[in-house]
Amino acid sequence: MADTATELETLLSGLNDPQREAVTYGEGPLLILAGAGSGKTRVLTHRIAYLVATDAAKPNEILAITFTNKAAGEMRDRAELLVGRRVRAMWVMTFHAACARMLRAHADKLGYTRRFTIYDQADARRLIKRCLDELGIDPKRFTPASIHNQISDAKNKLRDADAYAQMVGSFFEQTVADVYRAYERELHRMNAMDFDDLLVRAVNVLELFQEVRDQYAGTFRHVLVDEYQDTNHAQYRWLQLLAEERRNLMVVGDDAQSIYGFRGADIRNILEFEDTFPDAHVVKLEQNYRSTQTILDAANAVIRNNRGQKPKSLWTELGQGDPIKIRELEDEHAEARFVTGEVQRLLDEGVSRAEVAVFYRTNAQSRVLQDTLVRGDIPYQVIGGTKFYERAEIKDAIAYLITLVNPQDAGAFTRIVNAPRRGIGSTSMSRVLAFSNTTGTSIWDAASEPEQVPGLGGPAVKAFKRFMATMHVLRERATSNPPIAELLKEVLQETGYLEALEAERTIEAQGRLENLEELVNVAAEYDAAAETDPAREPSLAEFLEQIALISDADDRSDDEGLVTLMTLHNAKGLEYPIVFMIGCEEGVFPHSRALDEGGLEEERRLCYVGITRAQRDLYLTYARTRNVFGARSFGAPSRFIGEIPDGLTDREQQQPRGLAGVRARATSWVSAGSSGGSVPAWDADAPTPAAAAFRMGEDVTHPKFGEGVVTGLEPGGIVVIHFSRDGSERKMVADLAPISKR
DNA sequence: TATAATTCTCTTTTT
DNA sequence: GAGAATTATA
Numbered sequence A: 001m002a003d004t005a006t007e008l009e010t011l012l013s014g015l016n017d018p019q020r021e022a023v024t025y026g027e028g029p030l031l032i033l034a035g036a037g038s039g040k041t042r043v044l045t046h047r048i049a050y051l052v053a054t055d056a057a058k059p060n061e062i063l064a065i066t067f068t069n070k071a072a073g074e075m076r077d078r079a080e081l082l083v084g085r086r087v088r089a090m091w092v093m094t095f096h097a098a099c100a101r102m103l104r105a106h107a108d109k110l111g112y113t114r115r116f117t118i119y120d121q122a123d124a125r126r127l128i129k130r131c132l133d134e135l136g137i138d139p140k141r142f143t144p145a146s147i148h149n150q151i152s153d154a155k156n157k158l159r160d161a162d163a164y165a166q167m168v169g170s171f172f173e174q175t176v177a178d179v180y181r182a183y184e185r186e187l188h189r190m191n192a193m194d195f196d197d198l199l200v201r202a203v204n205v206l207e208l209f210q211e212v213r214d215q216y217a218g219t220f221r222h223v224l225v226d227e228y229q230d231t232n233h234a235q236y237r238w239l240q241l242l243a244e245e246r247r248n249l250m251v252v253g254d255d256a257q258s259i260y261g262f263r264g265a266d267i268r269n270i271l272e273f274e275d276t277f278p279d280a281h282v283v284k285l286e287q288n289y290r291s292t293q294t295i296l297d298a299a300n301a302v303i304r305n306n307r308g309q310k311p312k313s314l315w316t317e318l319g320q321g322d323p324i325k326i327r328e329l330e331d332e333h334a335e336a337r338f339v340t341g342e343v344q345r346l347l348d349e350g351v352s353r354a355e356v357a358v359f360y361r362t363n364a365q366s367r368v369l370q371d372t373l374v375r376g377d378i379p380y381q382v383i384g385g386t387k388f389y390e391r392a393e394i395k396d397a398i399a400y401l402i403t404l405v406n407p408q409d410a411g412a413f414t415r416i417v418n419a420p421r422r423g424i425g426s427t428s429m430s431r432v433l434a435f436s437n438t439t440g441t442s443i444w445d446a447a448s449e450p451e452q453v454p455g456l457g458g459p460a461v462k463a464f465k466r467f468m469a470t471m472h473v474l475r476e477r478a479t480s481n482p483p484i485a486e487l488l489k490e491v492l493q494e495t496g497y498l499e500a501l502e503a504e505r506t507i508e509a510q511g512r513l514e515n516l517e518e519l520v521n522v523a524a525e526y527d528a529a530a531e532t533d534p535a536r537e538p539s540l541a542e543f544l545e546q547i548a549l550i551s552d553a554d555d556r557s558d559d560e561g562l563v564t565l566m567t568l569h570n571a572k573g574l575e576y577p578i579v580f581m582i583g584c585e586e587g588v589f590p591h592s593r594a595l596d597e598g599g600l601e602e603e604r605r606l607c608y609v610g611i612t613r614a615q616r617d618l619y620l621t622y623a624r625t626r627n628v629f630g631a632r633s634f635g636a637p638s639r640f641i642g643e644i645p646d647g648l649t650d651r652e653q654q655q656p657r658g659l660a661g662v663r664a665r666a667t668s669w670v671s672a673g674s675s676g677g678s679v680p681a682w683d684a685d686a687p688t689p690a691a692a693a694f695r696m697g698e699d700v701t702h703p704k705f706g707e708g709v710v711t712g713l714e715p716g717g718i719v720v721i722h723f724s725r726d727g728s729e730r731k732m733v734a735d736l737a738p739i740s741k742r
Numbered sequence B: 001t002a003t004a005a006t007t008c009t010c011t012t013t014t015t
Numbered sequence C: 001g002a003g004a005a006t007t008a009t010a
Helices: A002-012 A017-024 A040-053 A069-089 A095-110 A121-135 A144-156 A161-166 A171-189 A195-208 A210-219 A233-243 A293-303 A332-348 A363-375 A392-405 A410-416 A426-439 A443-448 A458-479 A484-494 A497-504 A507-532 A540-549 A592-596 A600-611 A658-672
Strands: A030-034 A062-066 A091-094 A117-119 A192-194 A222-225 A249-253 A281-285 A325-329 A356-360 A380-382 A563-567 A576-581 A614-623 A625-628 A631-634 A699-702 A706-714 A718-723 A729-733
Touching (some): A002 A017, A030 A040, A040 A062, A040 A069, A040 A249, A062 A069, A091 A095, A095 A195, A095 A233, A117 A121, A117 A540, A121 A171, A121 A192, A121 A410, A144 A195, A144 A233, A161 A171, A192 A195, A195 A210, A356 A363, A392 A484, A410 A443, A426 A443, A443 A458, A484 A497, A507 A540, A592 A600
Parallel strands (some): A030 A281, A062 A091, A117 A192, A325 A614
Antiparallel strands (some): A625 A631, A699 A706, A706 A718, A718 A729
């Protein structure tokens, strides 16, 4: 037992008081309010180790949930350092992965097979588009994207199609209700689930089948959740079902870092945790081990402008540090040159590239910066936005594999049936689809007997026969569980996919071939990993699940000599000695669309996240003008810059802000005339910004909200518009919002 | 039916 | 300024 005592001592050494309190707290609900950089992952992993070391839980009785694969991987690695191989028995994974794992075992109870397909956003939208066509709804009036958002929102709140239909108000919602029904029917028919379904169906299974609930709730003695502020209602319910009985639920989060409201995250989950669990024990972690006091003061000052945060103030023992550097640049190119030059200078001083990160609000902003970094010969990595798994050739290859696993998936089938071209056009394909629909046979079976399909021409029948002959051979091959890399290569070979690409002899095709090579490598890695871990049961279905749940943000590397570029959202949970936040302009950050939708506070939290990533040096830059859409636009400095006290920055005096500032610069820019040869977005003889062009009572249209009337004008170039379609009143930045006169 | 040309539309953040 | 989606043409 002396061993255990020493083990515990080592485990707890180096923790501060609140951290220690969180790690050693006994049974019952536990809320950890963990400020940025306060060591929350440390607390989580140490508590896991503590629970195991004190026999409060066996490894397989621990469920530790994160949002990203990256975070799950990191938690697993760090826990392994503390408890060794025992970590293998634990469930340390994302919400979606955990739900998928449950569903593989129990989906049959809901009428799915265990080989169901997981649809990503693009797949889901394609299917919704098909539902729209089927229902005869004009996809221009109601875009698949907006309908999908609405459905996704409903699912996150655990509202099924019937529940949604009960509470429709507008015509738009009525339409969504119809599409929702059709969409659900189609998904189920194709044995497919979208991302949201993974959670919804997991909740369904737990609610409907007591024995399943007993099984999991009984097994998981302790449930730990990271980033709790980002949970939505479905996730909340899922956790509740699993942890209600034993009540050993530990949630860790920071309400100030809740930045996924747009995806259904409900900040109330964390704000009201103590109401839900009146006996909850609360621990606040406020000591920051990451940043200088200057950076923390700036973060505290910005977030103070939000209402309804849990009061919390970060402090550090690391000292004051240098002032925050704020720079105004002419345009995005000058901004990129400034960042590049500054990075260059830092590198000369001996800073390593891995210590530098650049954050931006939208992925599009990275392009100019990349160009400049390339010219400056600075190696970098871009996190996210690359969309490897969204490339057409990768989706095609995966769709082939899906078809072999889930022959009911008409979406995947439709994708590959004529890729490469084999003379099966959309007309023929719709005939087979219709046949499959009316007869209730799977798309695979329908296509296997094309002569049964009414109206199908002779050449089309022949083409289907040839195609399906190949597919049957491949399916046969797949049943013997070959290495997936091998199978994939065969698929690409036998279907003529590679051949068609090779025949193109273009640079693009060459790139696609390389991407497919890369996919084969991914498969080979999976095969290798499965081989070394005999506990795992590798399968094509599992491989496909892994791929479906992977995200671009997962392949970040920290040890290479690379400067890192990413969106602010991707930056959460990371830290860098030197941080640049670029594009700090109204309309860019805070983003105009977020402003339209009342998401200012969330934008501010995003700013808080960005600032608190910096350990030593923080740069905020903004450009006077910027190309948006290919048209030049003007933006005032971000209000967030103004919210940082001057004393914390190196700026001499307050920058001019608001409409006056915009106008002054706009005018001077126009008069400067010659720079770059670009033309302002509005006529040169109308030097005032577009904002002034709108008048009270004027009729305008907005591509998304439809027709409306200007009901107010506010300083800062903001117009208030009342939209007739949904009766809403919205404030928009006239320069940036896509509004036009009627 | 396939390809080429052309016309739109979009861009917030992501499991 | 880039994609996708649609339309025209072979």
